[in-house]
Amino acid sequence: MLKIQRIAARQSLQTVRMASSLADYAQYKTLNVTQPVEYVVHVEMNRPDKLNALNTEMWKDLGVCFQQLHEDAECRSVVLSGAGRLFSSGIDLSDLMAVGSVAMGDGDVSRKAFKLHRTIKNYQDWFTDIEKCRKPVIAAVHGACVGGGVDMVTAADVRLCSQDAFFQVKEVDIGLAADEGTLQRLPKVIGSRSLVNELCLTARRLGSQKALQCGLVSRVLSDRQVLLAAAISLAATIAQKSPVAVQSTKQNLIFSRDHTVQDGLDHMVAWNAAMLQSEDIMKAATASMDRKAPPADFAKL
Incomplete structure (x- = not known):
């Protein structure tokens, strides 16, 4: 009986610790942060009504959240996913228009360039925080992963996807070169430089099976539910070590x-x-x- 009481007490203490740890992540308005199993944290982008489009608030939330996970002793591995119909539709066009208005507005070219430099560098650093996080990050991609979504997942350590997933380096279709990490990280993820160049220059979609064949993902699962279960199981295996x-x-x-x-x-x-x-x-x-x-x-x- 005493042994059972001790086990129950340990489990109760662990629950309190997990709840306390998760309370620290409640500040993020665009993210849903949970702990499905011990030492595994699930970071879910939570703008499903906007198809998880990356606005400045979400971008910053991701960066600050992964800085926090970097130091969190209750976290040993991370699953990154998106709520709703798809992983991410890329940059929020309203934010892109705001950045474009700086470039097109009146004023000294040098001063506008300095302002844009700060903005772009912030966006880059917030994604680099995913890579710099000491804890392994598993990206679980379902549906579309477009533009900034590709920048994001190339900063993760492991990528899994569902059968319906596709990846698209979309930036050339909106008149710019990808500037948040795809052009730097994707060539190191995919073995074929020719394929990387083709994807980035044409903005064509890369389906889940092709993504598996070229090494962008390591597994393709049947649907989102199975995908998340596999990602959490993988994260739990890592967290036990x-x-x-x-x-x-x-x-x-x-x-x-x-x-x-x-x-x-x-x-x-x-x-x-x-x-x-x-x-x-x-x-x-x-x-x-x-x-x-x-x-x-x-x-x-």
Whole structure:
């Protein structure tokens, strides 16, 4: 009886901690942030009536939210999705018109350029916060993923999609070059530079099966419900592992992507000179040797 009471007390305390952690995310008007299982946070873009079009408020909410997740010890992996009929229709055209009015308005060219520079840089940084977040981010894409949506998911670590999903680098159709990360990250995600160039120069749609074939996504699921279940299950698997190992792996994968092999190896030597001293190694090794033992319980990071 005492053991049952202790288990119940631990579960009650965990529920309180989860509720307290989630209360910190209630500030975001354009996002719905939940915790479907322990240490997994689900960030859902929540403008379904606007097809999750990216306005400035949502863009900023995403950046600040992922900065917060970066530091949140109750989070070890993240699922990013969109509410309603589709993932995201891209930039909100009303916001695009507001930016365009600065360019077309009267005034000194240099001063307008400085103002636009700040705006574009803010948008870029808010998406880069997804990539910089120490916790692995799994993008779950259903329906359309257009324009800014593609910029966003290329900053994620893993991409899954539903059968009805398609991806479209739409910017050339509205008279501009994609400036929030697609032209920089997509060539490193897809193996074919020719295909990247074609998609970006023509704005044609890339369907789910083609996205799987070229490596933009790693799995195609039947529908949104199955997609979210698969994304949360994957995030839960990651969250069960050592946060030291997972977060170190993410950071070094990104470092090695942007550096030579030797630079990556040298960086790994310096990194693991510290991380090999982690208590998590002994816990993981012990759990691996005894298959009947419960999974290792790793301390928060």
